[in-house]
Amino acid sequence: MxxxxxxxxxxxxxxxxxxxxxxxxxxxxxxxxxxxxxxxxxxxxxxxxxxxxxxxxxxxxxxxxxxxxxxxxxxxxxxxxxxxxxxxxxxxxxxxxxxxxxxxxxxxxxxxxxxxxxxxxxxxxxxxxxxxxxxxxxxxxxxxxxxxxxxxxxxxxxxxxxxxxTNAVINMMQLLRGQLGYLSDEDVTAIVECIAKLIANQMNNGPRISFALDENNQIAAQFLQAAEYISRSYTNPRLNSTEVAHHLNVSRTTLYRLFEPMGGFMAFLRYIRMKHAMRKLLRSGSDTVKIQQIAESCGFSHASSFTRSFKEHYGVSPRDILMDIAAGQDHKTRISSGIFSNWLTSLKESKLN
Missing domain, CATH: 2.60.120.10 (Jelly Rolls)
Structure with missing residues (x-):
């Protein structure tokens, strides 16, 4: 996918x-x-x-x-x-x-x-x-x-x-707060449902868990925690699966399974970096911005590798976007949404096959 x-x-x-x-x-x-x-x-x-x-x-x-x-x-x-x-x-x-x-x-x-x-x-x-x-x-x-x-x-x-x-709820709320500019209502509804189930556990019996989350919701909670951490750490050029797995207290194998519906861990990390790169370009409003600065702010050490990844992802170069902005063309439709709903859809499809 x-x-x-x-x-x-x-x-x-x-x-x-x-x-x-x-x-x-x-x-x-x-x-x-x-x-x-x-x-x-x-x-x-x-x-x-x-x-x-x-x-x-x-x-x-x-x-x-x-x-x-x-x-x-x-x-x-x-x-x-x-x-x-x-x-x-x-x-x-x-x-x-x-x-x-x-x-x-x-x-x-x-x-x-x-x-x-x-x-x-x-x-x-x-x-x-x-x-x-x-x-x-x-x-x-x-x-x-x-x-x-x-x-x-x-x-x-x-x-x-x-x-x-409790930490899962906090992480998901932070994801909502930090990523709502990119999430669709469908995404928000799915995340809020997951939070509601976790909160209902606490409301029913305080710290004792009585409502068992099904397997999909347990996996969803882990995925959202991982996505929130990556969304906060994507600027680090050394961010890798080992660090994220350690943060979640899971094995790298479990982490890879979490991101399999999204094409793998590295594909999702690139997605997050490219999403923020496009946002920074659209906000620049001028071709005077330095591509190297945007590259570094998105976790790339070199402008050349950033430009290559950007073109592979969007089909155009960062400089092309800046030139279009200068010419008054609108590229807002290039920014993606549906991150979580896409992940849920792929997870369900993988369960069926």
């Missing part, structure tokens, strides 16, 4: 959410519209000193975003829950925070960097936030319902990132 997939520009894409600078009035209004009530951490706190930002994507039935803000409190009351009927679970990974506490009834949990929080929006809670940065994924209950025990709500879970399914 060819790794490249030239989908049309009309393919459904997640909607971009980008608000890098939000003042207190805007933040309070946004929280009131979305989830509950926001108030400052103390009576002496100044609204002028507050700052927040949101960057993410909205897909068919939810959203994934990175959120940062200075100290404040968020309250989701029973009255608000009854009024808005929000039927979703928020999965949140804290990149950094300190003195951040979630209160649920008589219980309080101090949140630490690296914690994965599973927050049922049908349960009341209060969060006292210090300055923080977190990644959040909204999962509609309809996405979780097939894997949960019964029609009920669930208390907040705080899961340290100690390995296993």
């Amino acid at each position: 060819s790794v490249e997939s030239n989908n049309s520009m009309n393919e459904p894409r997640p909607e971009v959410i980008y608000r890098p600078s939000i003042n207190w009035d805007e933040w309070r209004e946004g929280v009131a519209e979305a989830t509950g009530e926001a108030c400052l951490a103390s009576n002496i706190a100044s609204p002028d000193a507050f700052g927040a930002g949101v960057r993410g994507f909205r897909y068919k039935s939810g959203f994934v975003a990175t959120i940062n803000a200075t100290p404040h409190r968020i309250i989701r009351s029973s009255q608000r829950i009854a009024r808005d009927g929000m039927d979703a679970v928020f999965v949140q990974f804290y990149d950094h925070t300190h003195n951040c506490v979630t209160h649920m009834g008589q219980e309080s949990v101090e949140l630490q960097p690296g914690h994965l929080i599973v927050q049922d929006m049908a349960e009341p809670f209060v969060v006292d936030h210090s300055s923080y940065k977190l990644m959040t994924l909204a999962l509609p209950r309809t996405a979780l319902a097939p894997f949960l025990h019964g029609d009920r709500t669930y208390p907040t879970l705080c899961l340290p990132a100690t390995g296993g399914s």
Whole structure:
């Protein structure tokens, strides 16, 4: 199977959410519209000193975003829950925070960097936030319902990132955050379903696993972890299968099997590098950019080997792309998507044959 997939520009894409600078009035209004009530951490706190930002994507039935803000409190009351009927679970990974506490009834949990929080929006809670940065994924209950025990709500879970399914969820969320510019709605739906199954394990019985992922979903979780690591490390010219296998704690043989549906490990690595190379070229907007600079930023030591790989992959040279851009021609359709959906399709076909 060819790794490249030239989908049309009309393919459904997640909607971009980008608000890098939000003042207190805007933040309070946004929280009131979305989830509950926001108030400052103390009576002496100044609204002028507050700052927040949101960057993410909205897909068919939810959203994934990175959120940062200075100290404040968020309250989701029973009255608000009854009024808005929000039927979703928020999965949140804290990149950094300190003195951040979630209160649920008589219980309080101090949140630490690296914690994965599973927050049922049908349960009341209060969060006292210090300055923080977190990644959040909204999962509609309809996405979780097939894997949960019964029609009920669930208390907040705080899961340290100690390995296993928790790390798998974090890696997949990071992949969504970093690669949504390239993923189609079909990709996002498949990844979110995998995350939903892993989260349902935790919601059903805390750290005890009760819902067994089928073989395809276990393999999918491994593939997504590997893809996320490669997507973060592709600039390293020495990146190889041994390093990725070590990161996943699997053998090289297992790693090769993971990437077999995509033409092999090296084919997928080249795909990632070429995807980013095309993106950098399209963003350059001028033929003054040095091909050597783009080559090095994509993990190639020499411009000649980069140019050769690029032409083999796209059928044109990097210089041709720059010349077309200078002439006003559009090459957006050359950027691929459907990475994960293509992988799933190939995996299913290999199981059938």
